[in-house]
Amino acid sequence: xxxxxxxxxxxxxxxxxxxxxxxxEGLTELGKRQAAAxxxxxxxxxxxxxxxxxxxxxxxxxxxxxxxAAYRVAIRYDDRLREIGNNRLDHTPWPNDDLPREYxxxxxxxxxxxxxxxxxxxxxxxxxxxxxxxxxxxxxxxxHRDGVVLAICHGGVIEAAFDHIFNVGPWRRCEIWNHNTGVxxxxxxxxxxxxxxxxxxxxxxCHLQEELV
Numbered sequence: 001x002x003x004x005x006x007x008x009x010x011x012x013x014x015x016x017x018x019x020x021x022x023x024x025e026g027l028t029e030l031g032k033r034q035a036a037a038x039x040x041x042x043x044x045x046x047x048x049x050x051x052x053x054x055x056x057x058x059x060x061x062x063x064x065x066x067x068x069a070a071y072r073v074a075i076r077y078d079d080r081l082r083e084i085g086n087n088r089l090d091h092t093p094w095p096n097d098d099l100p101r102e103y104x105x106x107x108x109x110x111x112x113x114x115x116x117x118x119x120x121x122x123x124x125x126x127x128x129x130x131x132x133x134x135x136x137x138x139x140x141x142x143x144h145r146d147g148v149v150l151a152i153c154h155g156g157v158i159e160a161a162f163d164h165i166f167n168v169g170p171w172r173r174c175e176i177w178n179h180n181t182g183v184x185x186x187x188x189x190x191x192x193x194x195x196x197x198x199x200x201x202x203x204x205x206c207h208l209q210e211e212l213v
Contacts, residue, residue: 011059021101039066041207050147083154
C-alpha cells in the first residue's frame, strides 16, 4: 500500500490571533489557495489514487474536496482521522458544533494517559488517540494492500501514524512537524524478515513554493 498522509490547509484555528478555542472552522483564504495548489500538483506526482479518505472536520473536508475533484474519486469520511481531543474514549466523535473548547495545560505527549480535555467527562487520552489512528492504519493495509491511498487529516494524526509505524513507546521524544498541506508518504512492503514499512518523505511542500517566497 502507498499511503499519503496530508495535513489540511491553513484553518482559522491555526492563526496565532485565534482566541475562540477548539472549534470546527474551515480554511482561511491562504488555506484555500494551499488546497488548490495541492490539487493542481499531486495528480502529476501521484497519478492514481484508489481511495481518498478525510477527517470529518471542516478544515479537512475543504482540503479534500479539490483533490477528490482532481482525481474524480469520492471521499470516504472517517472520524478516526480527526485531530486529537475531538473524539471520545470509545473513538466516537464529539458533535462538530459542540466540541470540547479547552485542552489541558499539559501537552498530550507529556501525560499520555491523562485526558487531553479534562474538563469534559469521557474525553480521550493521547494513548486512546494513538489507538484509533493505529486501528485505521491497520484497516487500510488490509483494505488497500496493493493500492494508493490519500488521507487528508491533521498534524496530530500524522504524528500518531509515525508513532504507530515506528513502534514508539508512550512518551515521544521528538515532535514531527508538518506544514499545512504537507504530504507524508509511507509504503507498506511486508518483506519477510525485514521492515514492513518504508518512509519515503515527510512534510513535502514543493507545491507551496510560491506561498513560501
